Every structure is written in structure tokens, then in C-alpha cells.
Amino acid sequence: MTDTAATGGKTEPGIKAIRLHHPWRNTFAVVLLLIVALFVADAAMRPAYDWPAVGKFLFDQRISQAAFITLQLTVYSMIIAIILGVTLAIMRLSPNPVVNSIAWVYLWVFRGTPVYVQLVFWGLIGTIYQSIDIGLPFTEPWVSFPTRVALSAFILAIVGLALNEAAYMAEIVRAGLLSVDSGQEEAATALGMSWFQTMVRVIVPQSMRVIIPPAGNEVISMLKTTSLVTAIPFTLELYTRSRDIAAVTFDTVPMLIVASIWYLFFTSILMVGQYFLEKRFARGIGDRRPDKKANDATAAMTGVTPVIRSGQPTVVLPPTDPNQGER
Amino acid sequence: MVAAIEPPMVVADRVSKSFGSNEVLKSISLEVKRGEVMCLVGPSGSGKSTFLRCINHLEVVSAGRLSVDGELIGYREANNKLYEMHPKEAARQRRDIGMVFQRFNLFPHMTALQNVMEAPIRVKGLSKAGVEANARTLLARVGLAERADYYPAHLSGGQQQRVAIARALAMEPKLMLFDEPTSALDPELVGEVLDVMQGLARDGMTMIVVTHEMGFAREVADSLVFMDGGVVVESGVPTEVLANPQHHRTQAFLSKVL
Numbered sequence: 001m002t003d004t005a006a007t008g009g010k011t012e013p014g015i016k017a018i019r020l021h022h023p024w025r026n027t028f029a030v031v032l033l034l035i036v037a038l039f040v041a042d043a044a045m046r047p048a049y050d051w052p053a054v055g056k057f058l059f060d061q062r063i064s065q066a067a068f069i070t071l072q073l074t075v076y077s078m079i080i081a082i083i084l085g086v087t088l089a090i091m092r093l094s095p096n097p098v099v100n101s102i103a104w105v106y107l108w109v110f111r112g113t114p115v116y117v118q119l120v121f122w123g124l125i126g127t128i129y130q131s132i133d134i135g136l137p138f139t140e141p142w143v144s145f146p147t148r149v150a151l152s153a154f155i156l157a158i159v160g161l162a163l164n165e166a167a168y169m170a171e172i173v174r175a176g177l178l179s180v181d182s183g184q185e186e187a188a189t190a191l192g193m194s195w196f197q198t199m200v201r202v203i204v205p206q207s208m209r210v211i212i213p214p215a216g217n218e219v220i221s222m223l224k225t226t227s228l229v230t231a232i233p234f235t236l237e238l239y240t241r242s243r244d245i246a247a248v249t250f251d252t253v254p255m256l257i258v259a260s261i262w263y264l265f266f267t268s269i270l271m272v273g274q275y276f277l278e279k280r281f282a283r284g285i286g287d288r289r290p291d292k293k294a295n296d297a298t299a300a301m302t303g304v305t306p307v308i309r310s311g312q313p314t315v316v317l318p319p320t321d322p323n324q325g326e327r
Numbered sequence: 328m329v330a331a332i333e334p335p336m337v338v339a340d341r342v343s344k345s346f347g348s349n350e351v352l353k354s355i356s357l358e359v360k361r362g363e364v365m366c367l368v369g370p371s372g373s374g375k376s377t378f379l380r381c382i383n384h385l386e387v388v389s390a391g392r393l394s395v396d397g398e399l400i401g402y403r404e405a406n407n408k409l410y411e412m413h414p415k416e417a418a419r420q421r422r423d424i425g426m427v428f429q430r431f432n433l434f435p436h437m438t439a440l441q442n443v444m445e446a447p448i449r450v451k452g453l454s455k456a457g458v459e460a461n462a463r464t465l466l467a468r469v470g471l472a473e474r475a476d477y478y479p480a481h482l483s484g485g486q487q488q489r490v491a492i493a494r495a496l497a498m499e500p501k502l503m504l505f506d507e508p509t510s511a512l513d514p515e516l517v518g519e520v521l522d523v524m525q526g527l528a529r530d531g532m533t534m535i536v537v538t539h540e541m542g543f544a545r546e547v548a549d550s551l552v553f554m555d556g557g558v559v560v561e562s563g564v565p566t567e568v569l570a571n572p573q574h575h576r577t578q579a580f581l582s583k584v585l
Contacts, residue, residue, distance in 0.1 A: 041346060092484075110433035187432035188382055191446035191498060192422035201449060205436050284435045 011303040015269050020287035053254035057245065058261060065260045066241035071158055073226040073237060074266075078219050085169025090199055092174055103170065110167035116231050117159075122160035123232040126151065154236075157229035165222060172214045176207030208281040216274035238262055334397055336361050336502055336533045337382060342391035344377055351377045353557040355393065359502075359550075366544040366565065369554035370580055375537045378554070379504050382418050382535065383424040388567045395424060396501060422450060429507040431487040433479040434521045439490045440475040443497045450498070451486030459495075465493040469523050476507060485516030489523050496527075503527065505536040521547075541585055545569055 043049055057063055091103035110118070126148040133141035151159075180203050188198040228240035235244065238259050246255035308314045337359035344352040351374045359365050366376040378387040381393055384401045393400045401417060403410040412420075428558035433442050443462040447453045466475050479487050488508055495503060505524065509517040521540060525547050529536060538544065544551050544565045551565040553574075561568060561577045569585070572578045 181432075183428060183430050183432040184434065186385060187426075187428060187434070189418075190385065190421055190424075190426040190428075191494070192418045192450045193446060194418050197449050201445065202434055206434075281436075284437065284480055 040194060048253050049257065050251060050254045052262075053249075053251045054107035054257050057242075057251070057255060057258045060245075060258075062241060062245065063238070063258060063262070066236060066238045067266075069154075069236050070223065070226050070238040070262075071266060073154075073161065073229065074219065075224045077158045077161035077165060077226075078222050080158065080219075081169050083220075084162065084166035086173050086204070088166060088170035089173035089177060091175060092170065095195070097152070105169050107170060110164050111171075115164045115225060116228050118164050119157070119160045119228055119231040123153070123158045125156065153232050157226075157232050157234045157237075160232065161222065161225060162230065165225075166220065168218060169215065172218065173207070173211055175214075176209075176211035177203055179210045205281070209278070212274065212278050216270065216271040216277075219270055219274075221264055223270070224263060228263045329343060333361055335359060336396055338392070338394050339348045339378075339534070340392040342378070342381065342393050343389050344374070344381060344386060345389045351557050352381070352388075355554075355557075355559055356391075357552060357559060357562065357584075359531055359533060359535060362531045363549045364528045364532075364536065364547055365550045365552060366548040367454070367535065367537045367552050367554060368539065368541070368580075368584075369542060369560075372474075373554040374552045374557040376506050379426075379506050379535060379537055382502075382504055383421050383426055395420070418450075422446075422498055423501050425498060425500035425503040427488070427491050427495055427503070427505045427508050427512050431479070431484070431491045431511070432493070433487055433491055435479050438476050438478055439482065439493075442479070442490055443494045446494070447497050462493070462497055465496050466490070468496075468526075470519070483516060484512045485519045488512065488520045492520075492523055492527075501533065503532055503534045503535065505538070507537050507539070509538065509540060539584060541569060541581075553580065555580065 044051070088103045088106060092107075093097045094100055126146075129147050131144050131146050132150055134143040135141035175274075177199075182204065184202050185198055188202045193201065226237050229237060230240045235241070242255040242259040246252045249255075306314075335358040337357075337470050339355050339357050342352055342355045343350065344572050353374075355374075355378060356364075357365075367373050367378065377386055382395065382400065387401055398420065400420060401412055403416070404414055424583065433439075434445065437445065440459070440462055443465055444455070444458050447458045447461070448455060463472065463475060466472050469492055471486060471489055471493070474482060474486060479490070482490065492508075508524070509520050512520065517540065522535070524534070524543070528547050536543070536548070548560060548565045551568045551572065552562040553560045553572075553576075555576050561574045568577065569581065572581055
């Protein structure tokens with residue numbers, strides 16, 4: 001059967017081989033660098049980019065305020081979208097058909113119409129519903145106030161972005177929930193946990209690993225989608241603000257560069273945040289992105305000299321000594 | 328073995344289960360006494376796992392009565408009518424029935440200790456300190472005191488299954504169901520899990536075990552039930568059934584596995 005002639009415990013010296021060279025990789029890298037250098041040198045000279053203007057407006061107070069408002073729009077609408085999205089995803093998976101249908105209709109409407117159209121609608125809400133009344137239908141309202149006063153353009157922008165985004169988040173979350181092995185739900189159920197407890201304690205935490213990468217994508221996407229709230233119209237965010245300044249100073253290209261730099265700055269920060277979130281939720285599973293602790297080198301084989309003859313079935317057996325671990 | 332005057336722990340009375348037109352269980356009737364260890368054996372697809380899952384209402388029976396500790400499973404009976412049970416009541420019934428799965432199904436995002444502590448805290452609402460002390464005792468009982476803070480991914484299959492047993496025991500069940508607990512294990516790890524189960528049996532736990540381990544059935548079980556094609560073909564004292572099977576289907580099956 002097996003013929004594993006383990007020659008004592010003597011370990012052979014490690015292999016020292018001449019490394020395989022990749023000449024084309026290097027050539028390609030050099031060519032690329034040359035092209036980039038050419039482009040940069042050209043861009044530095046080109047008057048249309050007007051770098052002094054870029055420098056002047058990058059930290060202009062109007063721009064930094066607008067950047068801060070863009071960030072606020074992103075954070076607030078994403079928070080609402082995630083909470084609503086998780087709720088909708090759980091609703092879609094609920095055994096209750098009423099709850100399930102509500103979520104389906106929500107998704108149908110908010111995913112089926114462009115976000116720009118939705119934002120225009122939100123902008124018009126003060127015209128469509130001129131006052132917000134609280135009371136019983138067909139009777140005098142107890143409280144009534146004008147919609148335009150209650151809902152500022154800023155709030156409408158957040159609501160519009162959040163409700164649209166929630167539909168997408170719901171599908172991402174649902175995909176995550178479905179990715180968790182059905183045995184997990186069974187085990188939790190068998191322990192007497194309720195459906196809700198099973199979701200919150202067992203299924204949702206495990207699904208986070210699948211949810212976070214596309215959700216990070218959505219946050220970054222949201223940062224840029226905020227430029228559409230001009231449809232409300234809300235004009236204080238980064239893109240519209242820089243366009244407005246450019247319309248006065250005729251610095252169109254430099255203002256675009258200024259806005260881009262700010263967007264890139266924020267997305268970079270968000271990417272760092274995503275990295276740490278992913279690490280957090282890889283607990284207990286993360287062998288794909290190992291901690292430093294788990295990285296210590298283990299010798300999987302030492303001085304094994306198996307002889308496998310051709311035309312002979314060979315079986316590899318585990319150690320026969322049943323000295324089972326720590327028991 | 329406890330005196331016969333006490334009512335049996337599990338009573339199945341003509342239990343049937345169909346998935347669509349596929350009848351998986353056909354009129355199963357059997358009793359499991361308190362403190363009894365029953366092994367369910369049979370070829371795959373014989374319905375033994377389905378029967379086990381019916382006992383804690385992971386599957387709903389299509390016909391017949393199934394009761395645990397005198398309480399009908401999944402339904403409430405009043406005025407000669409059966410009422411479907413609210414999920415909350417079903418969950419309450421499951422608290423008292425521990426289940427161990429073939430694929431362990433530990434919660435991978437929790438350590439061994441957290442796995443054991445989860446249900447007593449969330450379901451029974453017990454205080455964390457008391458639960459932790461109990462959980463550590465249980466882990467020590469299955470020989471894993473030092474592994475309390477390990478995540479399941481860093482435990483061997485045998486260790487994971489022993490944590491799963493401790494997790495089920497943490498709810499202090501009156502009945503333990505084992506669904507092929509050693510089938511997913513490397514042969515060298517089977518023994519450690521069977522040892523733990525044997526210890527449980529010795530302590531008087533009522534157990535129903537779906538297994539292919541005939542050695543365990545012979546040494547530990549009080550009764551052995553052979554199922555095939557959704558019916559109970561033969562049952563009796565394990566040593567007798569294994570040594571002298573009466574039915575030709577039992578003979579055919581045993582000749583393959585023994």
C-alpha cells in the first residue's frame with residue numbers, strides 16, 4: 001500500500017533557485033511611466049488648467065463649506081438608507097406576506113424611477129401638498145403648517161437621496177442575508193430563538209461580510225450622486241457651488257479640478273473606513289485576510305520522501321497514533 | 328432507566344410527512360421513554376432525519392400526532408380541534424429540545440463560549456454572569472475548557488461538534504436529538520464525539536440519535552429502530568436486532584454497514 005520512507009528526521013536544505021524573470025512586465029511599466037510623465041508635463045504647462053486658480057480656490061471658504069455640506073448630505077442620507085434598507089430586506093424575507101408585499105412595492109417604485117426625477121418630485125412637494133396637517137381625515141386639522149417651512153431644501157435633498165438609496169441597499173442586504181448558510185437559521189431556531197432574534201443575532205452579523213464591499217461602493221456612489229440635488233433645487237453642495245463660482249469667474253476647468261480633488265479626498269477616506277469595517281466583520285472567518293498572529297510560518301511538511309511507483313494505488317493515511325489532541 | 332409509571336418522553340402516533348406528492352414518513356408510531364437512548368438507523372432517504380426534524384417542529388407533520396413530554400408538537404388541541412401554533416409557542420417548545428446537526432452549524436462569528444451562552448441569554452433572558460459560569464462548566468464537560476475563546480474556524484470538526492453539544496445542553500433540554508452527529512467527521516475524530524454522547528447517556532439524558540455508528544448503537548443505545556422507505560421496518564434491543572435481524576431489508580442494510 002503506502003511506501004512513505006521517512007528518512008529519519010533530517011531536513012534537506014531549503015531550495016535556492018534562480019528567480020524567474022518577467023522582462024515584459026518591466027518594459028510595460030517603463031512605457032506607462034513615460035506616457036504618464038508626458039501627460040503631467042503637458043498638463044502643467046497648459047493654460048486651460050490654470051493651476052494657480054486651482055490653488056487659489058481649493059481652500060476657498062465657499063468651496064470648503066460646500067464640500068462639508070456634500071459630506072453631510074452623504075452621511076445623513078446613507079445612514080437613513082442603510083437603516084431603511086436593512087428593514088426592507090428583512091421585510092422581503094419575512095414569512096408575513098403583507099410585510100413582504102410592502103417591501104416589494106417600495107422597491108418597485110424607488111428602483112424603477114430615476115433618482116433625478118425623484119429629486120424633482122421632492123422639490124415640488126411644497127407645491128403639491130401646500131400644508132402638512134395633523135388630525136383625523138375630513139375634520140379640521142389639529143395642527144397645520146406650510147410644507148415649505150417644515151421641509152427645507154436640505155432636508156428634502158436628504159430624504160430624496162435616502163429613499164432612493166434604500167431600495168438599492170435593500171437588495172444588497174438581501175443578497176447578504178441569503179448568502180448565510182441555511183443551517184445557521186436552523187440551529188438558532190432549534191435553540192428556541194425567535195425569527196427576529198435569529199435575524200439580528202445570527203444572520204445579519206454574518207451577512208455583513210458580504211454586504212460591506214458593495215455597501216462601500218454605494219457610499220462612494222452617494223457622495224457623487226449628491227451633485228444631483230440641484231434638481232430640488234438645492235445649490236449649496238460642492239459641484240453646484242463650484243459651477244456657480246465658475247460661471248462668475250470663467251474658471252470652468254480649474255473649478256472642475258477643485259471639485260474633483262475634494263471628491264477624491266472624501267472617497268479616499270471612505271475607502272480606508274471600509275477596510276477597517278471589513279476587518280471587523282471578518283471575525284472568526286477571516287483566513288482570507290489573516291491577522292498578523294495567524295501569519296507565523298508553519299512547516300506543513302518536513303523531510304518527507306514519499307516514493308510513489310507508477311501503476312500502483314497509493315493511499316495517504318493520517319497518523320495511526322490515536323493520541324487525540326488535548327482530550 | 329426510570330420507572331415505567333412515568334409517561335414516555337416522546338410519543339409518535341401514526342406520524343406521516345409529505346413533501347408535495349413525495350411521502351417521506353408513512354405512519355410512524357413509536358415511543359421513547361424517559362432516560363432512553365434510541366438509535367435510528369437506515370439507508371439514506373429512509374426518512375430518519377425528517378422524523379427527527381419533525382420532533383422539534385423544524386418540519387411540520389402532515390398527519391398523526393407527535394408529542395414530547397405529553398405536549399403536542401406544533402399544534403394546540405382544544406374542543407377536538409387542532410389549532411396551528413403561534414411561532415412564539417413553537418419556539419418555547421423547542422427550548423426544551425436540544426438538537427445537534429450533522430454540519431455542526433456553530434455560529435462562526437462567535438467564540439465557542441459565546442456560542443454556548445447565546446441562547447440562555449437571548450431566549451431565557453438569564454443574567455450574563457451565571458450563564459458564563461454554566462457555559463464554562465459545559466465546555467469543560469465536553470473537554471474543551473481551554474478552547475472557550477476560539478472561533479469555530481480554528482477548531483477541528485470533532486471539537487466543533489462537542490461545542491455544538493454544549494450549546495444544546497446550555498438550554499437544559501429534557502430531550503436531545505442528534506442528526507448524524509459524526510457523519511461529517513474524519514474517522515479519527517468520531518470517537519471523541521461519541522464519548523461525550525455516551526457520557527450524556529450515562530447521566531440519564533433522553534436521546535434520539537440518527538447514526539451510522541453501529542458500535543455506538545450496540546453499546547450505548549437502549550433501543551434501535553431500523554427505518555427504510557419512510558416506515559419502521561424493525562425495532563428492538565440493539566444487540567438483538569444487530570445480531571439477529573428478522574426482516575430481510577434490515578439484513579440487507581446491516582450486511583452493508585457492519
